[in-house]
Amino acid sequence: MFALRRASPPAGRESQPESGGRVDERRSSEDRVGNARDRRARGEPRQAASRGRQARRDRHRDSGRIRPDTARFPGDARSRERSMKVLKEICSLERSSPGRTAVTIGVFDGLHIGHRNVIERLLQVKRDEGMGASVLLTFDRHPLGVVRPEAMPPLLTTLDEKLSLLESTGVDYVCVMKFSRETASTDYRSFVRDTLIERLDMRHLVVGYDFHLGSGRAGSQELLREEGARSGFGVTIVPPVVIGGRVVSSTKIRSAILGKNLGTAARFLGRAYFFDATVERGSGIGKGMGFPTANLSISDPGKLVPPAAVYAVRVEPEGGRRYGGMMNIGSAPTLQGGGKRRIEVHLFGFDGDLYGRRVRVHCIRPLRKEKRFAGTDELKAQLMQDREKVMRILEKE
Secondary structure, eight states: OOOEEEOOOOOOOSSSOOOOSEEEOOOOTTTOOOHHHHHHHTTOOOHHHHHHHHHHHHHHHHTTOOOGGGGOOTTOHHHHTOOOEEESSOSOSGGGOOOSEEEEEOOOTTOOHHHHHHHHHHHHHHHHTTOSEEEEEEESSOTHHHHOGGGOOOBSSOHHHHHHHHTTSOOSEEEEEOOOHHHHTOOHHHHIIIIIITTTOEEEEEEETTOOBSGGGOBOHHHHHHHHHHHTOEEEEEOOOEETTEEOOHHHHHHHHHTTOHHHHHHHHTSOEEEEEEEEOOOSHHHHTTOOOEEEEOSOTTBOOOOSEEEEEEEEETTSOOEEEEEEEEOOTTTTOSOSOEEEEEETTOEEEOTTOEEEEEEEEEEEOOOOOSSHHHHHHHHHHHHHHHHHHHHHO
8 A cells, every 4th residue: 555645744153052942022213224114024015026026926937946935844825726736655546546646756855947837847847748646756855865974065955855845746646655775776677567556557758858768777868769669658758957057956056055045046046045944942142132043953964054144034933924034154253152053043023932932044145254253242243244244135025
């Protein structure tokens, strides 16, 4: 039996000194920047800016990019209405009677605009050929973590993040297959016959331009087409997406993020790069300075975290709306004396308790490097300047 369930709903410097998860914004008259600016920084931009963003979203959609609102945090009410189903074990789809299926396979790390094009072609094939269901087959871990652990790249999306993004694509089923050494050693012909045809009732395979299947990546596009002709299924190869003369790929996006080039990463992803985290209790130093911060912990050690710096961000608490904010990634050398990496975020206009809650942090733009200050007065002055700059950045996004 396969396990079938409805997908869980999309379920630096030390400018951000620790204060834990209670964020209570109390601004004095000297640092109040006006209600209108506050609303824009919290994600309520003026009408003209909103129209400009909508036009950019329309262009993103036309180029096959994922629209920004599809990266909402799991728990968003709109996501609960979607009908995508997740299979955590693959044995047979016969009992669900979806009929003939169109299938795509891949890691889909980051679910960037090239992946989006593959998925859109999958849905088109399903419609044009009257298939019963569209199926996306992915893996519970990155295959390189099993085949060549030393070459394992940092993840653009954890499995849960990837599933939350897939909720908005229109795919009927997502099959999450355990990737093991046995999987890696499976001949592509056996995989096609035993998994894709027998278990998924595949009648059409849709894959990206660089896709290979099976042990040693032996199943090339040409061989898959030959196998399709023998076994009675169609094969569609989707060409790459090219932006500015560069082919969009997960590798290039990782390089852009590690180089703090978040603009390039966002263009290739079709959205700002994000990570999900849990708010932990901190020391409360930031709150005492007038800059309360949420201290964040990322559970998956394989997740790619941007380099140490101060960033303009948008933060979405689980089940809530987005807030503008500024984030510090680094060792907090002034207040904490350096040491381990800390991720701290200050939310604009938030008043509430975040301890233990999940948040999604959208990384918009790097602001400056982490540095050691002479004392808390100098640090606070810098934080006030940072806040002004971040608000101006978020007004334009």
